[in-house]
Each structure stands twice: as structure tokens, then as C-alpha cells.
């Protein structure tokens with residue numbers, strides 16, 4: 001009998017989970033509020049419903065042997081109810097721990113990952129997670145709360161809403177005291193103030209654990225533009241001993257790479273998390289600090305589909321299906337370019353310039369040698385909306401700059417941030 005996977009969320013991550021689940025012979029359903037959710041094009045059945053529609057979620061549970069989530073903000077009380085009834089194999093703890101930036105950073109520190117200095121704003125002390133915070137502060141009180149927090153953390157710093165922030169939304173960078181009044185407007189909701197990290201580069205580690213074994217994918221370097229991932233470059237140079245000129249077989253993690261992978265795997269195991277977990281980090285010299293985590297496949301892990309011998313979606317599905325995990329290896333140096341709305345036409349041009357056939361508004365395949373285009377089939381394109389990605393294998397950042405960068409809005413990579 002084929003196993004049935006139910007996915008809460010039907011975005012591009014759900015789409016790629018469904019593609020791999022099908023390759024492994026499973027049946028897939030997804031639930032999403034949008035009738036045109038991209039994953040629905042691949043799933044065997046779907047439910048259009050809100051994430052807090054308990055009846056609909058139970059229907060998904062009844063249809064499935066095992067449930068997973070690709071969306072982080074499913075209300076916690078709903079998940080707790082589902083957990084008692086259905087097999088959410090990954091559990092809800094990693095989701096709960098990642099839903100609030102304060103809880104997330106407290107948890108990272110507790111399990112051995114260094115974090116930037118941070119404080120809750122408004123200030124709170126009694127309970128560790130400080131969920132009881134005054135919701136209505138006057139403009140003056142907000143400003144004072146923020147001034148006090150800035151005095152503790154120092155300038156420059158970043159104010160972030162504790163919940164529901166993503167891709168730089170709900171954040172304000174404070175570079176001088178003059179930025180405080182404007183930033184204080186975020187304080188209509190509980191926030192966290194953290195020191196601005198002077199990093200060399202950003203990196204992410206994607207891991208999958210079945211409870212007895214934890215694997216991690218090769219660590220890539222991530223370049224963000226406007227708070228959104230633009231490029232992932234794998235391998236990240238500082239993480240490996242050799243330049244890979246001799247091929248990926250000789251690839252060995254550097255002391256820094258080993259330190260990071262070891263700390264992240266230890267974190268995952270110490271927390272008792274199972275399934276998939278992505279951790280975003282800031283790297284400075286031989287050190288790193290934790291930024292945030294996501295208990296689902298990660299944008300920076302798209303590259304694994306063509307860049308590695310197995311990918312983040314497949315290993316998640318193996319875990320869900322109770323199959324042994326496979327250790328991933330990098331096939332060749334890889335660059336993944338995120339395609340936001342402003343680059344969608346350019347991505348279609350890449351497909352049209354190849355001899356790949358096009359039908360409809362989605363695409364998934366090779367468009368020229370080593371150019372793997374994924375267009376998710378979202379009906380509405382907007383600037384900054386994730387519409388697809390392109391993975392180039394083999395490709396170094398220098399080659400990307402020379403051959404491809406000019407086709408896209410952000411142009412060439414310039415050393416810096």
C-alpha cells in the first residue's frame with residue numbers, strides 16, 4: 001500500500017516536497033488557503049481552507065498516514081490538537097520554538113548556539129518567553145522602551161517583531177539615535193532588539209534527523225538583497241579546505257565548517273528535533289552566530305535538487321516514510337538564483353532560449369546544459385514575490401557574474417553585503 005503524506009501549506013516548498021514524495025512512490029495531499037496554490041498542480045488531492053480551520057485540517061489528517069508542514073505560522077493550539085490525533089512525525093516543538101524570535105533565540109542559546117546580544121522590547125523579565133507584554137503603549141512609552149533597549153544593546157542594532165516576520169518584513173535597522181522614533185512604530189506588537197552583526201557572509205545549514213542519525217547538506221553561502229535571499233553559492237569557501245578545483249570528491253570541511261556542522265547537529269539532537277531543520281547563521285572570521293531557524297525545507301536548500309546526490313525534499317520524505325536517510329554529497333560547485341517577480345520575465349527568457357518545451361505558467365526542467373529552471377506557476381507575479389529559482393551546476397560565483405548576472409535585476413555580485 002502506498003503511504004500517504006499530508007502537507008499543511010501548498011506553496012513552492014509543498015510543491016517540491018510533493019514532487020519528491022511522488023518519486024518515492026507516496027500519495028500526497030496538501031491544504032492551503034489559496035485555490036491556486038502551486039503545490040496543488042502536483043498533489044493527488046487538495047483542500048482549500050484556512051490554516052486555523054480545524055475541521056479542514058482534520059480532513060487532511062484523516063486522508064494521510066503522516067503529516068508535515070511547509071508553513072511556519074500554523075496556530076500553536078491547533079497544532080497541539082492535531083498532534084494528539086495524527087502522526088505529525090516531526091512533532092510541533094520545532095515549529096513552536098521558531099514561531100517567536102525571543103523564544104527561538106533563548107532556545108538557541110540554551111542548546112549551545114551563540115547568538116547576537118538581544119533583549120525583548122518592551123522589557124520583560126519574569127517568564128523566559130515573556131508572552132505577557134503590554135499591548136497598548138503610548139508613542140512616548142514606545143520610544144522610551146526602545147531607548148532603554150538601545151542603551152543596553154548599543155548602536156547599530158536591529159528591531160524585529162517577535163512573530164510573523166519574514167524576509168526582512170517587520171524589521172528596522174537603527175544606525176543612529178535619530179532612527180529610534182521611526183523604529184519605535186514597530187512596537188505595536190512585542191519585538192526583540194538585537195545587535196547588528198558585522199558579518200563576513202551569511203550561511204545556512206540544512207539538516208535532517210530521524211532521531212538516531214542526523215545528516216547535513218553541504219554548507220552554502222547566502223547573499224541577501226533587501227532582506228530576501230538572492231543567491232546561494234555552494235560550497236561556501238570558508239567552510240571547505242580545498243577550492244574544489246580537483247572536484248567534489250576531495251571536498252573536506254574546514255575547521256570552521258566542522259565547528260558549524262557539529263554545533264548545528266548537536267543543537268538539533270539536544271533539542272530532540274526530528275525531520276528537517278534549517279539554521280541561518282552569520283559568519284565572521286572563524287566564528288559564527290545564530291540568526292534564525294526553520295523546521296521545513298529552506299529556500300537556500302533548493303540547490304540540493306540538482307547540486308547534490310540527494311536533496312532536502314527527498315530526505316524529508318524519506319524521514320516521513322520511515323526510510324533510512326542518505327548522506328548527501330555535492331555533485332559540483334553550484335549557484336542558486338532566486339527568481340522574484342522582478343526577474344520572472346528574465347527566467348522565462350532563459351527557458352525560451354533553450355529547446356525546452358513550455359506549457360502553462362510553470363516549468364521544471366533543464367533549460368540548457370546545467371541550467372535547471374523551476375518556475376512555480378503562481379498566478380500573480382509581484383516584485384519581491386518568490387516566483388521560481390534557477391540552479392546552475394557546475395557554476396562558481398565568478399562564472400555566474402560573468403555569464404548570468406547581467407540578465408537579472410540585481411546584476412553582478414559586488415563583494416560586500
Ligand code: AMP
Pocket residue numbers: 116158165166167168169194195196197198202224227228280291292
Ligand atoms: P531575518 O528575517 O531575521 O533572517 O533577516 C533578514 C536579513 O536581514 C538577514 O538575512 C540579514 O541579511 C539581515 N539581518 C537580520 N538580522 C541581522 C542582524 N542582527 N545583523 C545584521 N544583519 C541582519
